[in-house]
Structures are given as structure tokens and as C-alpha cells.
Amino acid sequence: MRLEVSCLIRMACSQPTAHLLVLRPRSDVHQWIVRESYVLSPQVPATEYMDGFGNLCQRLVAPSGAFSIETRAEVIVATGVDTGYGEPYVPVESLPDAVLVYLLPSRFCESDRLGAVAMEASANQRLGYDQVAAISRWVHARLRYLPESDPMPVAATEVLARGEGVCRDFAHLGIALCRSLSIPARMVVGYLQDLEPMDLHAWFEAFVGGRWYAFDPTRPQDNKARVILARGRDAADVPVFNQFGPPVTPSEMRITVQVLAD
């Protein structure tokens, strides 16, 4: 299907502020970018590079005063996500080299602390996809969803202690639990059709049966279309909107997702 997604960020900085952003989606096997735009107002010098996870990262210095970033993309994606019940666990020694990094603990996914919880969440499941699906359901059942976005991420153990969180927190807990079982898992940030209230969204992917599958512990029943902005080990690796220096809260952040054609 064909979606149009957009992200508008307005801010007012009291001094020039360096930004690192990941707001330009890339074409890959999941999605084809038919057209996209990235408009800075006022226009300031900006550059772009690809990080170690394959994300296009934009660098710029927001000037003093009013500044806005508006990105927009028309994207062809599959409807919904693939499922793979029964797909087997891949033993660590058989994982591709490039996948191993997603087994290690990371800033917000302290998988080295959650082994017992992961066993409980995935009890009585076939090893592999079914374990991850059970973890995703368990996270969904265990956490209360906070619709308002929270600027300060916390790590998975703290998410669990709080018993509530935003989509990013749900994803972090899911990822950490998978890694505790030696299942590679990574963060995905992007757009989700019909999200309510509309915002950027976060979910996760796990590597079972020889490929990556998507899981969304915030909305496990949902089979809506998704546009991916960035992937990484967790939110710390995916600086969708990152500032250096005195923090500036955007005065406006408006996300849209619109279906253009099925």
C-alpha cells in the first residue's frame, strides 16, 4: 500500500544548537520511498551520513530563534507485518556475524539483569518465534500504556518497576527480554498507520528462523502498515531527535500518516 507520512518539528533556541536527527526514511527491502522531502526553515547548512546501523543521520546547527524541520515521505510498504509462528530459535553459534551485536546488553535494554523474568514471560513456548510473541503479549499485559510522550527514556528494569510507559518503553522491555534468552532483538522507530494519538512510534524486531520479524508490544493485535525511520540496539542508538548543549523542547511536534492507496 501507499502511505504519506510527515513530521513537523518547531522550536525556538536561545543559542545555536547542534542537532543529530534520523528523520529521512531509506528505501530497503521493507519499504520503497517514492518521494520525500526534508525542509529546514530557515535553511541552514546541513549534512548527512550513514551510521553503523544503516540509518541516514542528519547533522545541522539550529540557529537562534524560530526554526522548523519538516519531513514528508510517500512510501510503498506491505500491509501489516509478517508472522512466523513455529519459526525456530537460531542457536548463537549459527547466527550471522552482523546479528551478534543485537544480543549484547545496551543502554536501555539491560538484558544482563532480566533472565528470570524472560523465562517467566516465555514459559511453555516453543523456542523461537513463539517465545518472542509470548514476550510481546506479556509486556503488553504487564505494562500500563501512557499515551503522552516522555522525553526521558528509562531502562527496561526501571520500566518493569514502574509498570507503565510509552511505546519506546514497551519496546525496550521486549528487546531486553528477548536478549536474555539469547534471541537477537533491535529497536525500530517509525510511523504506524492509525496510531491514536498520532505520534512517532517504536516497536521491535527479533531474529528467529533466519530472518527479522516485527513485534509491537504496545499494539499486539494491530496489523497496520508501518514506515521505518531508524533501527538500532535501543533508543540511545536511534537519535531520531537529538540535541547537544542546553536542551530545547520543541514547541510543536506534529506527525501525520495518511493512506494514499491500498
Add this chain to the structure above:
Amino acid sequence: MRLEVSCLIRMACSQPTAHLLVLRPRSDVHQWIVRESYVLSPQVPATEYMDGFGNLCQRLVAPSGAFSIETRAEVIVATGVDTGYGEPYVPVESLPDAVLVYLLPSRFCESDRLGAVAMEASANQRLGYDQVAAISRWVHARLRYLPESDPMPVAATEVLARGEGVCRDFAHLGIALCRSLSIPARMVVGYLQDLEPMDLHAWFEAFVGGRWYAFDPTRPQDNKARVILARGRDAADVPVFNQFGPPVTPSEMRITVQVLAD
């Protein structure tokens, strides 16, 4: 300044034909992509990856029958190219690791065959930028320019023997001569403002004084704006339009470059 560039390719394949394309420009330190589109008609599955030179490469199978690819981009670039007369030669042992690959001979730049010519073309010049500038002028003076494009590239020694060629051939000879002097050089393919007749264009970059500088042996006096599509060691590394299987000649290939604002 702000340019709009476009490329339209129409073809008719007698059988499904795999393509590898490099037609989506990337933002980097040279240029900022404000908006771009990549439209396939009919829409077929397509994917994209980044190659070892940092180019975004598109993969698709053109269907039997009429097929078109139309790309378009609005780009902010500097006017003209930097010059660096007097910038010194960088000894091989001081070159960055990532630059060394551009010293080695490649498919169309057999620098291992052109040492004597390179000495002649750069005689009496200060080592470094001035040598490359002399090579660029020498190539321009030595070769007759063929405006029609030629689908079959030939190597630099053959270009020299023929005494004529298209922009790509001029670039290959320039690159091969630089490498003969142990100056790293690489191919650039993109758009050039006011090219006559309008087409995709090829020029080259050489590494002197600690950075890459652009040189255009086809149009050495020109100080027009350029949009970069791809870089590589030579045309073989830069498959802007590459087919596998029985070759299909595009029935139409139309390039435009338009100044939107200075």
C-alpha cells in the same frame, strides 16, 4: 544555490530484466537534498542498498513491455567548484586508509600503463593540485569531445589512442594519469548546470592537500553548479544504469537541470 535535476528513462524489455541503478542522489557535505522522487511506471518491487563507495544503489526487475524510471531532486549546492592551486601532494604514507583504494588501477583507468604520459602532462608543475590541474588541461587539449553518448566505455589507454571520447572518457584518462603519479583520483557522475547538450555528466576528484577537489577535463573553464549521483573508482564502479541479461537500449533518456534560486 538551488537546482532541480531530473532523469527520465523509458525502455521496452522483451523479457523481465534485472537492473542495478544509482539514480538517487544522497545528501552529504557537498549537497543537501531538499526533496526527491523516484517513480517507477508500472510500479514494480524495488529495493535499495548502500555500496562500498557510499552510493545508494537501487535494484529492480524491469517487466516485459514498456517501463519507465523517473527521478527528480531539488538540491542545494555551492555554486561552482573549489580550487586549490598550490595545495601540496600528500605522500602515500600519509594518505588516510580509506583513500588508498583510489590509488590502485581499475577497469577503465589502467594507471599501471600510463606513467610516462602522466609525467609529460604534468611537467614543470608544483607537486599536488597544480599537477592535477595541468593533467585536466592536458586531457582537454589532447582529446576531441564527442557529444553523443557512447554506451560502451573504453579504458584510458584506448581513449588516448583514439584521441577522442565522451565526458566519461575524459574523466577516465584524467583519473588514470593522476594515479600514475600516486595521486588518488575517483570518478564522479552527476548533473552539470548548463551542459550542452544536456545529459548526465562525468568528471573526477583528486585528493591533494588533505581533501578531495573536483576537476572537469571536459569543461575546465566551467564554474557551473553540480549535483552528484555517485562516486567510484571508475565507470565500472558506478553502475548508474546497469542491466543484466540481454541488453536493452532505452528508447528515451531525458535529463534536465534547472536553476530554482541563486
Add this chain to the structure above:
Amino acid sequence: MRLEVSCLIRMACSQPTAHLLVLRPRSDVHQWIVRESYVLSPQVPATEYMDGFGNLCQRLVAPSGAFSIETRAEVIVATGVDTGYGEPYVPVESLPDAVLVYLLPSRFCESDRLGAVAMEASANQRLGYDQVAAISRWVHARLRYLPESDPMPVAATEVLARGEGVCRDFAHLGIALCRSLSIPARMVVGYLQDLEPMDLHAWFEAFVGGRWYAFDPTRPQDNKARVILARGRDAADVPVFNQFGPPVTPSEMRITVQVLAD
């Protein structure tokens, strides 16, 4: 100078256990590996790849029963470490792309939590090298050193709360404080001449004045030679000795560092 370093690990696994190791040092600008060996006993199939930080990573499955890994290297390194008092802070917008990842918070370096402490630790210093040197001294003064090694790393905020730690913890706190000031910093694991008691050692590097400088908050006065095994964002990125499945504590881990010639 010329050092010989070695690492012997003995273990007994109750079941075959997948390992990920980073025990083979690489030649680079810091060190030249004259000879090295990596002996498994019994010999089992093993493979190696390079991770995203440039480390050579070894993969193998330790068999049930007694197993040992013995690595040894003869290495030429500079004596001591370079210092750069007065080297300036590099503003975020001027950092090389590849360095930015070392600004982001990571598993054990939650730089997003330590801004105020970093200001205190580096108060009244010139921006850049001198700030990092002050942080290194501050960490040294603030933490009590625990010579025994601790298998379970904790994050920098917890290190600070405990007021004590092993060399890895000292490094984590130093790194986190640097990143809080927008100074890129990364973990280094390796061998240190004359360490007492001898063990693998951890320190850190910070990027100021356009290059990386080494700092050792555990032993700030020391100007001994160092052999580097691995670099990364923190200990989670540097799986010098990493197991998957039920943990197996080595029954013996013996490290040696010997000066062969000055």
C-alpha cells in the same frame, strides 16, 4: 618498546557453551603485532569477524569438560601515552561523522544522567583536553579502587553511588562524564605494563583537538606501555569474554605482560 602479553583462560563447562571473545589484538596506528598465537585446547572449530568498532571477534563453542584458551602476542608500542594539555574542545558540529556514536549514552555510561556531576568534576578548566584530564583525576580521587575483579559490570551512576569499583568502573564513569560535556569518549580494554595485581585492564579515550587521547582514571600518574585488545562505547560493546547460556566461571584466568626490549 617491545612487550609480550598473554592471556590464559581455563574453564570446565557442563554443556557446550557458545562464546564470543575479543582476545586477538590487531595492528593499527597504536601498535604493531610482530607475532601472536591463539591456541584452543582441545582444538574446536572457531571463526572470526570484525565488529562495527574494528575489533576482531572470535566465535566458538566450548565443549563439555575442560577447555582452555591461550593467547599470546609480541607487540611494538610507544612507551607511555601522549598528553595534550591545552588541546581544544571540538564542537559537535565539527566532529567527524564516525566519532558521533561515542557521544551517545550507552549501557554502562548513562551520560544523560550525569550533567551536573560533569560540570563539577571539570570546573575551571579550559575546554577540551584539560577538562578530560580533570575528570580523570576527579574519578581517581572520588572512587576507591577494588583490586579484585568483579564479573558483573554496573553503570556509571551506580559506580558513583557505590564510591568504589574496578578499573572498568573507573573508565565507565570517566566516559559518561566526558559525554555529558559533549566530548566523545570510548572504552579501551587491554594490557598495562606493571599492573599490580596483573589482570586485563580498562581505560578510556576521549576525542579532543582532532584526535583520540588516552586517559586512565585508575592510574593517572602511570606512564606505562599499553597493548590494546578492543575498543567500544563501553564494556557491553567490548565482549572480551562473553558466554551465551548458563554462565561458566573460568577456573583460572592468568594474564602476563613482559618487557622484551625498550
Add this chain to the structure above:
Amino acid sequence: MRLEVSCLIRMACSQPTAHLLVLRPRSDVHQWIVRESYVLSPQVPATEYMDGFGNLCQRLVAPSGAFSIETRAEVIVATGVDTGYGEPYVPVESLPDAVLVYLLPSRFCESDRLGAVAMEASANQRLGYDQVAAISRWVHARLRYLPESDPMPVAATEVLARGEGVCRDFAHLGIALCRSLSIPARMVVGYLQDLEPMDLHAWFEAFVGGRWYAFDPTRPQDNKARVILARGRDAADVPVFNQFGPPVTPSEMRITVQVLAD
């Protein structure tokens, strides 16, 4: 089995001469390096990096006067090479992204010139492994083997015209013919057990049936053990021994391969 391989190069430079070398074998899925050494005499500063093909490349400046490089490695490898008769051709659109670069023409493998020859050499074969095996036999039958090494490589079309060549030339022709059939192929340089006269050796790998298989058109019947030093698109990508500036011919180059255990 367990082999010891060594390479000794002696030279006398009239002036300091920059070298780029690929003489340190790496552990990977094919081979495990148990121990290796890389001795420069006199010892000069040297550094190492990994190129885009995964080879460890050494950089150094050979001083004026006598200089030697001696490398040695003890390596565990499989005996012989895998064969895969019947393994199918992988259509271009199904190839992994990273493999595509080995379809493009390169300095010494001008696959864009050899389509008709490739059809002849592989006539009546099942698509895939069997085509490559036929090409390897065809090259072997068609070319006369020159045991003495030739410092100046020539391209595949020239090899074919000459009707003779060294192992590198056999490999180049095999690679070019494979790529003409849209089968990815790459150069391998290394050591071959029982080669007569002993020297470094070159062969090639082709990607069929979802993996790389080795082929040796110089010695097609041989099922001896091999140690890999480097891989690339052709000899231009694999600068096993590369000088910049006035060429210096080694006064001695001695290669050994010895079986330590079966």
C-alpha cells in the same frame, strides 16, 4: 589439517619506498590462524587497516638499503575444496547486496567483452556450479601454463589472445567468463600445498547455490589444502605486494608450505 606457510621478501631500495601489502592471513570461516608472525628487518613503523573486501592491509615505508619482510602462519584449514555439482545459478535479483560488486567488470576481468566466449566455454551445462566448473576446465585446456611469475598482470582478453599465462591470468580469465554469465566471481590469493614450483598462488571463487565455491583453473584436479591471504575483484584489488614510486624488484621471494598435521 594444520599447515605452516611462510613468505620471505628481500629487497634493496635506493630510496625510501612506500609499500602496501596484504601478507597477514585472517581467521574466518575458511581458516583459523593458530599463530602468525610478521617480522620487518630492520623494524620500521608500520600500520594496518582492513580494506573494503575484508583484507588486512599493511602500510610501511621500506628504508633505503637492504630490507626484508618475513611472514609466517600456522593455520588450520579443511583438506581440499568443497564441490557442488548441480548447485543452481542464483538470479541477479536474488543475490545478496554485498555480492553484486563481484558481477561488475574490473581492471583485469573485462567481463563486458567476453560474453560469446563464456557461452562457448559453458555450453550444454546446467546453470550454476556446473557452468563454472566447465569454465574452469575450459580455461585450463585453453591456456598454456607459464610457471615463472610475471610482474605485470594483463587483462583477461589479453590473456586469451596470448593463450598462456601464470596462475593469476588463469584466474582472471575464469572470473571474467563467470561474470559474463551474471555469475559473481572473485579473485583469491594465497598458499597452495604442494604447488610446484612453490610460490604464492591465485585461484577464484564463484557464487552459486547461495554460497561461494572455490575453483582453480590452473590445477583443476588438485584437492590440496589452501590458505587464503586476500580476496578481491581481481589482482588490482589484492595488492599483496604493492609499491609506490620507482619500482623495486625483490632480490628474493621465498614461499614455503609445510604440513604439520593431517
